[in-house]
Each structure stands twice: as structure tokens, then as C-alpha cells.
Amino acid sequence: MSKIAVFSAGSWGTAFSLVLADAGNDVTLWARRDEVVEAVNERRENTDYLPGIELPPSISASTDPEEVAAGADVVVLTVPSQSLRENLAAWAPILPPDATLVSLMKGVELGTLMRMSEVIQEVTDASAQRIAVISGPNLAREIARREPAASVVACLDEERAKQLQAITHGPSFRPYTSVDVLGCEIGGAYKNVVGLAVGMAVGLGFGDNTTASVITRGLAETARLATAQGANPLTLMGLAGLGDLVATCSSPLSRNRTFGERLGQGMTTEEIYASTRQVAEGAKSCKSLLALAEQTGVDAPIAAAVDAVVDGKMTALDMMNSFIARDTKAEMG
Ligand SMILES: NC(=O)C1=CN([C@@H]2O[C@H](COP(=O)(O)OP(=O)(O)OC[C@H]3O[C@@H](n4cnc5c(N)ncnc54)[C@H](OP(=O)(O)O)[C@@H]3O)[C@@H](O)[C@H]2O)C=CC1
Numbered sequence: 001m002s003k004i005a006v007f008s009a010g011s012w013g014t015a016f017s018l019v020l021a022d023a024g025n026d027v028t029l030w031a032r033r034d035e036v037v038e039a040v041n042e043r044r045e046n047t048d049y050l051p052g053i054e055l056p057p058s059i060s061a062s063t064d065p066e067e068v069a070a071g072a073d074v075v076v077l078t079v080p081s082q083s084l085r086e087n088l089a090a091w092a093p094i095l096p097p098d099a100t101l102v103s104l105m106k107g108v109e110l111g112t113l114m115r116m117s118e119v120i121q122e123v124t125d126a127s128a129q130r131i132a133v134i135s136g137p138n139l140a141r142e143i144a145r146r147e148p149a150a151s152v153v154a155c156l157d158e159e160r161a162k163q164l165q166a167i168t169h170g171p172s173f174r175p176y177t178s179v180d181v182l183g184c185e186i187g188g189a190y191k192n193v194v195g196l197a198v199g200m201a202v203g204l205g206f207g208d209n210t211t212a213s214v215i216t217r218g219l220a221e222t223a224r225l226a227t228a229q230g231a232n233p234l235t236l237m238g239l240a241g242l243g244d245l246v247a248t249c250s251s252p253l254s255r256n257r258t259f260g261e262r263l264g265q266g267m268t269t270e271e272i273y274a275s276t277r278q279v280a281e282g283a284k285s286c287k288s289l290l291a292l293a294e295q296t297g298v299d300a301p302i303a304a305a306v307d308a309v310v311d312g313k314m315t316a317l318d319m320m321n322s323f324i325a326r327d328t329k330a331e332m333g
């Protein structure tokens with residue numbers, strides 16, 4: 001049994017705590033609001049993010065980061081990507097020095113263009129060998145309902161990946177290991193952008209030919225950037241690439257797909273932000289991924305078009321038309 005600290009108690013932090021608890025671990029969740037802590041500890045339910053899902057006694061919550069981190073073997077980070085640096089800077093001094101640091105986040109930092117594992121390394125000074133990423137087709141609500149799912153535990157230190165695999169493997173959650181941290185992180189961040197594009201197609205009323213075309217070209221775009229950065233191409237064909245892309249682009253549970261659907265229906269980004277507190281990481285990371293692609297010298301037409309729609313510079317319909325109008329000699333199918 002391991003003692004695991006999970007920062008924070010949103011949809012995925014709470015659902016992943018259930019995975020950890022089912023696998024026999026002791027979990028302490030950090031939440032920034034008293035009412036979430038009270039709901040978890042007293043009512044045994046995260047009413048804000050996973051209503052109707054019972055939380056076992058091996059999961060407790062606190063607003064005190066020091067109490068959450070005390071004695072943890074593993075520290076799991078799952079705040080919105082763009083808020084990681086600021087939060088982690090406050091937590092870094094109180095994290096146990098030997099704990100494995102795990103990112104569940106799927107985004108790329110605006111400005112620095114860093115992946116989440118890189119932000120963690122910079123802010124905590126931990127070696128890259130101590131930092132892992134868990135990523136795959138893992139929609140929080142389905143995981144919380146214990147529907148069978150698989151995922152990838154990636155760490156440059158293969159032994160540490162195997163240890164994490166052992167402590168996360170449970171009755172409905174099957175982790176695979178990888179050393180391709182970069183490929184898993186680019187796959188996880190990019191699928192959110194493609195999910196937005198697919199959502200736009202759905203919002204415009206288009207059917208499966210359109211969504212399949214966007215998904216497939218989205219995968220090509222993801223693989224192009226990831227491999228140019230040094231990822232193993234096979235990673236993008238696996239759970240953290242194609243697997244997550246399919247789950248996100250097919251499911252009404254995906255916040256990114258839903259965000260895109262609303263854009264496709266004609267809502268503005270500001271109107272969508274005002275209507276929900278949940279994050280759609282792709283709406284911010286499309287800018288970072290686009291900049292990363294430009295820096296790397298690879299073509300990223302879907303990220304560019306999604307970014308333009310999110311910024312209100314292009315309509316969702318224009319985006320779809322630009323997809324079809326692209327130079328036919330530009331790429332292989
Ligand atoms: N949900 C899912 O199915 C999956 C999500 N992920 C990834 O996990 C990460 C977290 O997403 P998810 O849990 O879904 O998001 P949610 O929107 O469900 O929860 C976000 C959590 O972060 C807290 N939070 C929001 N803003 C800040 C901030 N500025 N500083 C500190 N805490 C903050 C929220 O607290 P409060 O309630 O107080 O606002 C809440 O606890 C994302 O990178 C996402 O891509 C990965 C796999 C699956």
C-alpha cells in the first residue's frame with residue numbers, strides 16, 4: 001500500500017483517487033475550497049465534480065497542502081495546466097524529496113511552450129527520472145463508474161514506471177508502461193485540440209465522414225509534431241495517442257468536444273467560459289502547440305484553425321471549409 005497525495009479534487013483528481021483507492025492505496029486529496037473538503041470527508045461524495053459516486057474511507061481531503069503531502073510516496077498533480085506553475089511553486093518546498101511526481105494533466109504551458117513534466121522539473125528541481133505521466137482514454141466519469149479502461153504510465157526511469165503500474169493496476173484500470181514521456185504528453189495535449197475541431201463539426205450538424213476525417217488528419221498532425229520533437233511514432237498509435245483521441249472525439253462527456261460543439265453552434269469563447277467552471281485544456285493549448293509546431297518547423301493546420309475559431313477570428317464553418325480547401329499536394333493521406 002502506498003500513501004498518495006493528489007492535488008487537486010476536480011473531476012480527474014477525484015476519479016483517479018478512486019483508481020488508487022481500488023488498487024489498495026491511501027489517498028489524500030487537496031481541494032482549494034472548504035465545501036469540497038467537507039463533501040468528500042463528511043458526505044463521502046464530490047458533489048461538484050462526481051455527483052452520485054461514493055468515495056471509500058481510504059480517500060480523505062484537506063485544503064492544507066502540507067497535510068496532504070506529508071509522508072506521500074507519490075504526488076499526483078492534476079490542476080488545470082495553465083495554473084500548474086503558480087500552484088506548484090507554493091507546494092514545492094513541502095513535497096517529500098523522494099516522492100515520485102506524477103502529471104495527469106493534458107496541456108502545454110502558454111509562453112514557455114513547456115510540457116507539464118518539464119514545468120514540474122523546472123519548478124521542483126526534481127530529476128526527470130522522478131517525474132512520470134499517466135495518460136490515456138480516461139474520461140473521468142466512466143473511470144469513476146469503474147468501466148474498464150487502460151492507460152499509459154510513462155517515465156524515463158522504466159523501473160519507476162513499473163512501480164507506478166503496480167500501484168495503479170486495479171479491478172477496472174489497466175496501466176501499460178512506456179519511457180516515451182514526450183510522446184504521451186504531446187498526444188494528450190493535442191487530442192484536446194482535435195476534440196475541439198471534431199466538436200465544431202458536430203455542432204455544425206456534420207456526420208461521421210467529417211469527424212473521421214478530422215480525427216485521422218488530427219492524428220497525422222499530432223504524430224508529425226511529436227516525432228519531430230523526438231517521440232516514438234508507436235506512442236501516437238497507442239492508448240495515449242489514438243486511444244485518447246478516439247475517446248475524446250467520440251464522447252459527449254469530453255469537455256473539449258463539448259466546447260467545440262458550442263463554438264460550432266455559434267457561441268463565442270467568452271460565452272462558453274461564462275457557462276461552465278470545468279476546463280477545456282485545448283482552448284488554451286492550441287496556441288502553445290501551434291507555436292511549438294512553428295518552432296519545430298512542422299505544419300499544424302488543425303491547431304491553427306482551432307486557434308483562430310477560439311479567438312473569434314474565424315467561424316467554425318470557415319474552419320471546416322479551410323480544411324477541405326487545403327492544397328491537395330500538401331500531405332499524404
Ligand atoms: N476529466 C477528465 O476526464 C480528465 C482530465 N485530464 C486532465 O486533468 C487535468 C485537470 O482536469 P479536470 O480534473 O478534468 O478539471 P476540472 O475542471 O474537473 O477540475 C479542476 C480542478 O482544479 C481546480 N482548479 C481550477 N483552477 C485552479 C487554479 N487556478 N489553481 C488551483 N486549482 C484550480 C478546481 O478547483 P475548484 O473546484 O475550486 O475550481 C478543480 O479541483 C487537465 O489537464 C485535464 O486535461 C486528464 C484525463 C482525464
Ligand SMILES: O=C(CO)COP(=O)(O)O
Nearest residue numbers: 136137138139254255256
Ligand atoms: O482527457 C480526457 C479523456 O482521456 C478528458 O477529456 P476532456 O478534458 O475533453 O473532458
